[in-house]
Amino acid sequence: MIKYIKSRISIKIFLLTMIILMAVSGISYGFVAAFMPQSYSDSLNRTLAAKAKDLAESLSGYSLENAASIIGEFSDANQSRVVLLNEKGEIVREWLGNGSLVSEVTISSSVSEEEQPVTEGFAEESTTAESGDWEGQTDQEVSYGDTIGTVVEGEGSVVEEMEQQAMGHYEVAFKDSENRYTLFVFGSTQLVNQAVEALGQILPWMLFTVFGISLVISLFYSRYLSKPIRKLGAASDKMAGLDFSVRTEMKRTDELGTLSRSLDTMAQNLDQALKSLRSANAKLKDEMEQERELERRRMEFFAAASHELKTPVTILKGQIEGMEQNVGVYKDRDKYLARAREVTVTLQNMVQEILMISKMESWGFSLKKKELDLAELVRRQLADLTELFEQKNMKLEITLPDQCLCRVDPALMETVLRNVLVNAVRYSPEKERIRVNLYKEIQEISCEGCLRGSGNPVDAKEKTQGHKTVRLEVENTGVHIEDAELSRVFDAFYRVDSSRNRKSGGSGLGLYIVRQILEQHGAGYELRNTDNGVLFRMKLPLENMTFTG
Template identity: 40%
Template sequence: MHLAEQMTDFDNIDDCENELTDFSAETNATFWIEDSNGYIIYPNEASTETSTVSADQTVTFDEDASFIDMQPSGTTTTNFYPITLKNGTTYTLAVQTDLYVVQQATKVLLSILPYVILMVFLLALLCAWLYTWYITRPIVQLSRISKQMAELNFSGQCNTSREDELGCLAQNLNSLSASLSTALNDLQTANRQLKTDIEKEQALEQQRVEFFSAASHELKTPLTILKGHLAGMLNGVSGYENHTEYMERSIAVVDRMEKLVKELLYVSKADGTQKCEYKTVDIAEVFRVQIATVTDLLEKKKQSLEANIPDRLYCEVEQVQMERAIQNILVNAIRYSPSGELIRISLSEIYGTIRGEIENTGVHVSDDAIPHLFEAFYRADASRNRNTGGTGLGLYIVRKIMEMHHAKYGISNTSNGVLFWFELPCKQPIDNFI
């Protein structure tokens, strides 16, 4: 078709010889040109009876017969193309193509077709597997992470490098995991705190029950005694004729009951939410004042006192409460020490901490009893019974006051007796800086 278009630019066939030669070399095909009557005009007899169409092929033309390849190699096909020269003359270009090469190529293709199909099938399987792995791998990972989340394990994280819907789902799953992990941790912390609070409340409730049970027991005994005295005197029971003596005994029982009731009222206030006013006081002066209040008790038991107290030593305390704690410790030390023993008191300041010590000699407390000394109505020695005149609440009140001041405190045995100690932070008064 391209040759036919080129020949429209020429007036006769002879002028197209170069194009025809080039066509023969390029296509390696047998061709000829017929006029309108069907006669072959190219190649013609004037040139030769034989025409070399190609380097390796010689063709002989017969004017009365169609052009035939003298040595056909296989089935051929002939196509005809109309040509109109520049001068208007029409011709027909016939091109005869040998199909042997095509047949050989087709035969080769048919022989290798099963192998090609097999390779294509295997390649398709490989591509399908790779594509499936690429698509399902993040889905499998998401499924694994979601299963861990269902088991309340939020340690796994999804790969968020993808930007498609699976990547968005992975990011959302990571955010959900982080939120659930935080919420679960907060819930566990709250549960632990709630459990601690419940246990603490239960312990406090148990302590209240035990306290009021002990208080009832402590009040029951003097009430029974008092009731017996009054009933004996009213009914004229033998032995109760001396009303004055039993009235005095009854007064003593009432005094003890009054003292116990006051201690109970103080404890109830200490367990409440009463407002405390903390201020800077001279703790050394507080000790000296309380020592003066127990002088009569010391003389009564013929005990001596050794005090090592500085002139001034300041700390921030609730003065009334601290005075009561020190008084209870002093009275307790004097009551539970034998007559003629020594009471040692020391107060010092070391590295910003005030340490107070009160030691009563001549007595020891069993190691098993020391942890219970600050419990309400606890008595380490049953032989003491109630002859000391105590209510069993002295050290319990001391414990409450020390806890109120966030102070360190304790009781321990020494080589000579029993030592009570406490520690408070020291505070420099403002007057010293003026």
């Protein structure tokens, strides 16, 4: 239980608030009980003193007999004991403040009666009062009777004791007497005792009320303080779990509101930092994957290149050794020197292609783009390959615009066109057709096949809308490629010719180089079968295009 209380701030706030409220209420009640009687008594005495002073001043206009009734009314109204003494210190009359007259001495004008000792009559009245009128009075009232009894013992002691106990004493005179009298007024404790008794009676109810109010206030106060703290704690727990999307969103203007806003700002900043870090990590991971993939492809490429270079090098080595030893057919050195030269040219071309591929696959490679008329570049390539077309009696069908300006790397784009056109001629039978089309494309289109861009296959039907592109198509008739081979024709050292004859099939790097160059330009490409042959299609995005014709 104690462990549970220590772990919950709401319970600790509740108990602490409850204890404080109960303690404050108890201390307040204690102060009231301790100081209220005296304070209340002082207040009553001040009021009584003012009234007594007014009474003493007003008695000079009355006779002694008439003044007695007025003094009695004053005593009853204020529940105060009043004693009237003559000049000799003898008690003339005494009022207890409850309608009772304790003693009375009749004053006559005869000298003999005045000289008669008053104490005898007072003693008789005192005895009567003790046996009758005092019955049922409080302890304080009985003590007053005891004081009256001291008159017999001596005048001085009575007067001195009255002066000590009385609230005040006043000199009074009556109109029917030349004598001076002293009026002693005693403060009443009955009202004070009643107030103290009332405090004792309401104590249980006050304790119950204070407990109930303290309970309600403590519950509200603990909830009011602990709720935002719990909310901040829950947000902190989520942030500790790297969930920075949480927001406290408190509308308070105090320190907790400031802490809430600071926590929200920190969560937002950490969320952005974490997202940025995750994005950077994802990017780094992608780059590492690309690097690993590039390294894998590079290793595969160089492994294949080593294998491809091994064959012509072996052939060249054998021819040279045969000619050196002058054995067999190699005695005809002129013939095999020419063949060795052909092999050397093949090796040179392969090495150049390998170096080009290695350069493009390096991290520091960048395109050297310039504004180029692509239509004019196609015309020049077709003109350079005219002899090759004539050797196979092939017919050209060309559709080109007058001008198509775009930003590309001229040398690399020339390599793309040459490799594509050479492959079209090389893999076509004699007397077939080669169709070359170059046109712009802006509206939405759809095409079927295996369109590839940036090295990734695209869906069979791809739609491109809204951006300007130029499309180049080269179709050679009379041939067909198996579907299983279409997805591999752009791989390094892959040749459709199963015999892998270099005279008819080349090195197998032509379309691989095309792929690398087009991916560097962000262009899409595909090779697919048509009803009449095989179609190569390239889609080049144009940064700045001027297209006429």
